[in-house]
Amino acid sequence: MKDFYDVVNSRRTIRDFENAFVEDEVIERIISAGMKAPTNDHMRDWHFIVIKNKDTVAKLINKIPKQISDEEINAILRDWNLNDTCQQNAYKDAIPKQYQMFAEAACVIIPLLKQKTDILHPENLSHLNGYASIWCCIENMLLAITAEGYASALRIPLGDEGDWARKVLNFPKDYLMPCFIALGKASANASCVKQKEYSISERIHKDVW
Numbered sequence: 001m002k003d004f005y006d007v008v009n010s011r012r013t014i015r016d017f018e019n020a021f022v023e024d025e026v027i028e029r030i031i032s033a034g035m036k037a038p039t040n041d042h043m044r045d046w047h048f049i050v051i052k053n054k055d056t057v058a059k060l061i062n063k064i065p066k067q068i069s070d071e072e073i074n075a076i077l078r079d080w081n082l083n084d085t086c087q088q089n090a091y092k093d094a095i096p097k098q099y100q101m102f103a104e105a106a107c108v109i110i111p112l113l114k115q116k117t118d119i120l121h122p123e124n125l126s127h128l129n130g131y132a133s134i135w136c137c138i139e140n141m142l143l144a145i146t147a148e149g150y151a152s153a154l155r156i157p158l159g160d161e162g163d164w165a166r167k168v169l170n171f172p173k174d175y176l177m178p179c180f181i182a183l184g185k186a187s188a189n190a191s192c193v194k195q196k197e198y199s200i201s202e203r204i205h206k207d208v209w
């Protein structure tokens with residue numbers, strides 16, 4: 001097992017996987033790490049659908065575009081006003097791999113949270129607490145995946161991908177899927193985009209900004 005700071009520093013998003021199998025016990029430890037995350041309401045009403053069956057994965061991801069041209073990628077960068085070179089490089093790596101990263105992963109994990117209010121129309125920040133809590137859970141899982149020697153990538157469901165996932169996986173109406181998680185072994189030539197550099201001393205404001 002790696003030391004905590006080694007894990008934090010080596011966790012990176014990987015979208016290129018080799019053919020591999022992940023034991024159920026490893027997945028259970030990863031999800032147990034997720035379940036230790038802080039939670040707003042003490043309930044941790046979170047569920048996880050672990051999909052290893054390739055036919056189910058193929059059905060689940062069939063709304064994600066399989067191919068995307070360089071022109072389409074450039075149009076997205078323009079539309080989203082992504083002008084920073086480091087950021088552009090990250091998106092240029094990520095956008096064309098959205099389908100492949102799930103198709104090639106050893107398994108796909110769908111975390112689910114019980115969502116009591118309309119997530120798209122929150123009345124105050126507290127109404128987002130459940131969503132914030134599951135992201136704490138997801139980060140614990142990403143760190144555990146790294147500690148276990150595996151790699152991960154994630155995707156936020158776009159358009160009707162969330163509704164489609166509910167149909168394919170049969171999860172209840174009052175559970176919300178915040179993301180898809182790909183879990184697998186990084187391939188030998190897996191790319192890992194450069195993280196944007198920052199100066200930590202410029203980000204810390206002592207006493208006042």
Ligand SMILES: Cc1cc2nc3c(=O)[nH]c(=O)nc-3n(C[C@H](O)[C@H](O)[C@H](O)COP(=O)(O)O)c2cc1C
Binds near residue numbers: 013014094095156
């Ligand atoms: C809230 C959130 C949403 C993200 N959405 C996606 C996504 O839809 N597709 C994707 O490939 N990566 C997604 N990512 C991963 C980021 O692209 C990735 O973390 C970022 O490029 C930094 O790279 P690193 O994780 O290797 O440091 C998301 C990450 C977060 C935290």
